[in-house]
Amino acid sequence: MSVLEMKVPSPGESISEVEIAEWLVSDGDYVEKDQAIAEVDSDKATLELPAEEAGIITLKAEEGDTVAVGQVVCLIDTSAEAPAGAPKKEAAPAPVQEEAKAPAAAPAKAEAAAPSPNPVKKESYATGTPSVAAAKKMAENNISANQVNGTGKDGRITKQDVVAAMAAGFPTEATAGWGGTRDIERKKMSMMRRKIAERLVAVKNDTAMLTTFNEVDMKPIMDLRTKYKKQFAEFHEVNLGFMSFFTKAVTEALNLFPAVNAQIDGKEMVMHNYADIGIAVSSPKGLLVPVVRNAEQMSLAEIEKEIKRLAIKARDGKITPDEMTGGTFTITNGGVFGSMMSTPIINPPQSAILGMHNIVERPVAIDGKVEIRPMMYLALSYDHRIIDGKESVSFLVKVKEMLENPERMIFGAKDPYEVLLGL
Numbered sequence: 001m002s003v004l005e006m007k008v009p010s011p012g013e014s015i016s017e018v019e020i021a022e023w024l025v026s027d028g029d030y031v032e033k034d035q036a037i038a039e040v041d042s043d044k045a046t047l048e049l050p051a052e053e054a055g056i057i058t059l060k061a062e063e064g065d066t067v068a069v070g071q072v073v074c075l076i077d078t079s080a081e082a083p084a085g086a087p088k089k090e091a092a093p094a095p096v097q098e099e100a101k102a103p104a105a106a107p108a109k110a111e112a113a114a115p116s117p118n119p120v121k122k123e124s125y126a127t128g129t130p131s132v133a134a135a136k137k138m139a140e141n142n143i144s145a146n147q148v149n150g151t152g153k154d155g156r157i158t159k160q161d162v163v164a165a166m167a168a169g170f171p172t173e174a175t176a177g178w179g180g181t182r183d184i185e186r187k188k189m190s191m192m193r194r195k196i197a198e199r200l201v202a203v204k205n206d207t208a209m210l211t212t213f214n215e216v217d218m219k220p221i222m223d224l225r226t227k228y229k230k231q232f233a234e235f236h237e238v239n240l241g242f243m244s245f246f247t248k249a250v251t252e253a254l255n256l257f258p259a260v261n262a263q264i265d266g267k268e269m270v271m272h273n274y275a276d277i278g279i280a281v282s283s284p285k286g287l288l289v290p291v292v293r294n295a296e297q298m299s300l301a302e303i304e305k306e307i308k309r310l311a312i313k314a315r316d317g318k319i320t321p322d323e324m325t326g327g328t329f330t331i332t333n334g335g336v337f338g339s340m341m342s343t344p345i346i347n348p349p350q351s352a353i354l355g356m357h358n359i360v361e362r363p364v365a366i367d368g369k370v371e372i373r374p375m376m377y378l379a380l381s382y383d384h385r386i387i388d389g390k391e392s393v394s395f396l397v398k399v400k401e402m403l404e405n406p407e408r409m410i411f412g413a414k415d416p417y418e419v420l421l422g423l
Helices: 132-140 159-168 191-206 219-236 242-256 300-315 389-404 416-421
Strands: 003-007 017-023 036-041 046-050 055-059 066-068 072-077 209-217 263-265 268-270 277-279 281-283 286-288 329-333 352-366 369-383
Touching (some): 017 191, 132 159, 191 286, 219 389, 242 277, 242 329, 277 300, 352 389
Antiparallel strands (some): 017 066, 055 072, 209 369
């Protein structure tokens, strides 16, 4: 017998331990080389653990266990042969990309997983018991166990079961009201959620955070998108969204007000001659902030492509810690969830964050007349220790001006007529 010890690889330099979020295989299963066998949570990201060799697997850790980097979490008997007639398992679970999309036509039930050949008996779960990953997904969406059909071993609910149930929709009577009991339930916070909690409390305690607000008339941007979106998509093979305009406007404004792009390091201000923009993305594991490097050098199309690439990786659970570190400024869009106004919290060690909100048609005064315009509130939260009120307000006004006059993004935040006149 030849047995391979599989150890937890290091997800990044600063990470010393991870948490087993979900085993994607059962004890005694035959696994193929490079097949995803587990999802592990670090304090920065969720990663898949692939099998290093093919063989029969023996699990050495339970779901929810915290394990050190380098610790053995399973054994693989590489001398074992694949059971005759056993279907080959795919190297990855069902694509999570569908999970990020709005519920659409999807099967009401996920396909039942093929039974494991000659599985080693392990502790069975009660029918309807969710896995750790499934429980997180159900909690995020207020779904109870009786609303999901479990297709896992012994009727256990998997994350894919929850996704399939959400896509199929729930009967009105099943979701109306509460369960009618006075039961309480305790759930362990994931390692990432615990780290996020620590960072947010630290920001509130360690920074002099203030928020300034403004509003922007989105009609120029919306008219521009309407006119060119089809041509843009055909030429660049990516859709023209709002985020690229905001990112471009922010990079131009950061060039004019570098303190907003700076950080505090002890008694020094660290100034950045580049703009690495963090874009907050909603994922099944919570809010992640992948970073668009050197956004100041990118065109709108390049920004859109990079945001799309990072967003897909984040929603598929394949984003790496390196892709979420080192940002100099962050943009978050609460408007996609219907937020009208908020005060976003700074993403440390950065000094400022821009919050976008939903677009609402409102009556506004234009040249002495009342017109209905699509308006958006903007919020800039900043660390007053390094950024003065004048800089923060001026920065936000400059972002507003460029969004309301998109041509200014071409001329480095200047009025085109000023460029023409050499002013």
